[in-house]
Amino acid sequence: MKRIYFDHAATTPVDKKVMKAMKPYFCDVFGNPSSLHSFGQEAMKAVDEARNKVAKFLNCDREEVIFTSGATEANNLAIRGVLKSEIRNQKSGTDNKLHVITTAFEHPAVLETVKDLEKSGLIEASYVMPGADGIVKTEDIEKEIRDNTILVSVMYVNNEIGTIQPIKEISEVIKRMNEGRPNKILFHIDAVQAALYCEMKVGELGVDLLAMSGHKIYGPKGIGVLYVKKSVKLKPIQTGGHHEFGLRAGTLNTPLIAGMGRAVELIKKRNTKKVAESRDYLWTKLQRNISGIKLNGEMVRRVPSNLNVSILGVEGEALLLGLDMEGIAISTGSACSSGSLEPSHVLMAIGLSHEEAHGSLRITLGEENNESECDELIKKLTPLVERFRQMAPKTE
């Protein structure tokens, strides 16, 4: 059976060019990049090259690029690292808690980190609600800023609904608020889902910290990057050696770092136009073929890879399973598919009813998808929807 993959927000395949870039650093160039001999220095050369590529992509200095084990670690390092540094700066005897602002529909890597710090009594936190369009309003962030605010963390692109947040606008507000303010507010963004499609030059964005992941950009899993602006005082959150400018202890993962560098380098060559065309084609066809379907989040400020829809009167996990048996991979925000049995917090945050979340599907495309694969999805999905609607008790 020919299988079709429509779950690129979960992970992308590794580009063969990326694989090729990684391969020498497993068996042949195996030295520890921290070693001073030639074995080590050969490996360090690959790390340096990758760091330069990432720095070029983000338009920052190479010393501002920290390699981590993934975006979850990068986000943890950003948030916990800032807090650790700020707490140390606080005058002893003050019992004023520091304040962090984030949004209610962040990825768990950020949301659970902030909640954890809040629960441990280390911070106060504000969770700004997005609108029904899936976009956070800059003024809603601004309203939450207090004297004790030290950090604002907003995702660049939402991983479930693909909506693009007004990062530049928020950074301008923070910049304005910081004028004459003794304790400057830092701005962190989780840019995992944005890297393929959005402006990523940190100067343009006006951010202090930015997290990226390798496996969402046709790179390998297990590697991420945290951009840390030079002026930001960050404390490491794990102890060990002096790797990564003293911010991230642990032997450098040469092959994955080389892969990350290559994946980032290839972004400008990606065919995003094709992704957008396939996605738009699919959305038009879906509306034509399936009744009771609605888009979650707005279409304009949205990455071209994402479609998130609710199909009324069906349950998402059953659709996922039915499609999977036909070889087609998608994702759902239905409670039945989550370990917690709660519907997607993202769909709840943008105001969906439980029924709408129950029938939600996330279809995320990549450049290897084409219109005939979209046709195939429609061909398989339409009878499934019909079958499950037939199966459901009629409401009297």
Added chain:
Amino acid sequence: MYSKIVLEHFQNPHNQGKMEEADCVGQVGNPVCGDIMKLYLKIRVEDRDKPVEERVIEDIKFETLGCGAAIASTSMLTDLVKGKTIGAALKVTKQEIADALGGLPAVKIHCSVLATEALEEAVKQLK
């Protein structure tokens, strides 16, 4: 994630559909995940004057707005209780359903509860 038996019942659920002129109907919803389950029962005619527990379930049908596990576990429940007395049917546990299905992922066990709850709900109408 799901066993072969679960997938078979999911693809071709047994006793699925609406029943005209059912003797009793039970519908329950899971407020947490949003699934809805409806069971229709037909009782053997000659048992109508017997105590409820002793009446035999002659036919059973279900309708659901639910996930793969809800569909499969209800399909299995209908197999397990068809031809049994109400008393015996009510003794079928979620664990027995899960076992008959070759196991269910831990987080999906609650989906089989829907089936047994709908059965209890339906039997209430007989009392």
